[in-house]
Amino acid sequence: xxxxxxxxxxxxxxxxxxxxxxxxxxxxxxxxxxxxxxxxxxxxxxxxxxxxxxxxxxxxxxxxxxxxxxxxxxxxxxxxxxxxxxxxxxxxxxxxxxxxxxxxxxxxxxxxxxxxxxxxxxxxxxxxxxxxxxxxxxxxxxxxxxxxxxxxxxxxxxxxxxxxxxxxxxxxxxxxxxxxxxxxx
Numbered sequence: 001x002x003x004x005x006x007x008x009x010x011x012x013x014x015x016x017x018x019x020x021x022x023x024x025x026x027x028x029x030x031x032x033x034x035x036x037x038x039x040x041x042x043x044x045x046x047x048x049x050x051x052x053x054x055x056x057x058x059x060x061x062x063x064x065x066x067x068x069x070x071x072x073x074x075x076x077x078x079x080x081x082x083x084x085x086x087x088x089x090x091x092x093x094x095x096x097x098x099x100x101x102x103x104x105x106x107x108x109x110x111x112x113x114x115x116x117x118x119x120x121x122x123x124x125x126x127x128x129x130x131x132x133x134x135x136x137x138x139x140x141x142x143x144x145x146x147x148x149x150x151x152x153x154x155x156x157x158x159x160x161x162x163x164x165x166x167x168x169x170x171x172x173x174x175x176x177x178x179x180x181x182x183x184x185x
Contacts, residue, residue: 005066009051009074012081017046025073029080031141032121036076042069051077072144079141086150088136092165095157097126097134104136108157108167116153121145135170 011017015029023038038044041062045052053070055062078084090097096107104124106114118124121142127135136153140146150169159166161177168174 003067005053005055005063005070007070009053009070009077011049011051011077015077015081017051017077019044019046025076027073027076027080029077029141031080031083034076034080034142036069036072038069038073039065042066044069044073075143079143083139083141084143084146086138086146087170088138088150088153088167089170090134090136090167091159092157095134095165095167096128097136098128099124099126104153106153106156114156116156118149119145122149136167 012029015027018026018028019038020026023040023042023044024035025038025044026033026035041056041059042065043054043056045054051073053066053073055066090106090108092109094107094109098105099118102118102120102122102124104116104118104126106116108114118138122138122140122145125137125139127137138146138150154167154169157166159168159172159174161175162179164174164176
């Protein structure tokens with residue numbers, strides 16, 4: 001058995017799960033509704049307070065999907081009950097972020113500003129305080145979509161290894177290089 005796959009998923013209050021005949025798992029909660037199509041080799045059993053995921057055979061492909069679908073369903077349950085938050089920090093002189101609705105405008109040292117449209121499932125907020133780096137805060141119930149958007153924003157100016165300038169996640173540890181003068185004595 002998969003160590004992840006055999007763990008039951010506890011359902012918090014206010015969250016309901018429905019599995020139809022096509023193996024489409026739909027999770028409804030106070031923060032929204034999410035659905036995921038599950039492979040037919042994986043069966044999802046819903047009790048009154050927990051969900052259990054099992055597989056039909058011990059084929060390598062089925063074993064790998066067992067833990068995957070358990071994790072995806074768990075992320076949906078956590079997403080519709082608590083939600084997920086991602087914070088990104090813009091490190092660098094003159095780097096700015098501002099938003100108007102779902103449009104994120106970034107000034108990252110290029111000759112032009114970058115305007116990026118955020119999907120409507122994500123709540124966007126930008127903070128700019130004097131003496132601190134600008135922050136981009138995104139909240140959503142869909143962890144997968146949130147991660148994809150956050151990585152797309154980060155790819156617009158990845159942190160460089162010498163000074164650490166760029167877009168990084170809050171509390172992310174960057175590997176820094178010493179630079180040119182450190183090697184000579």
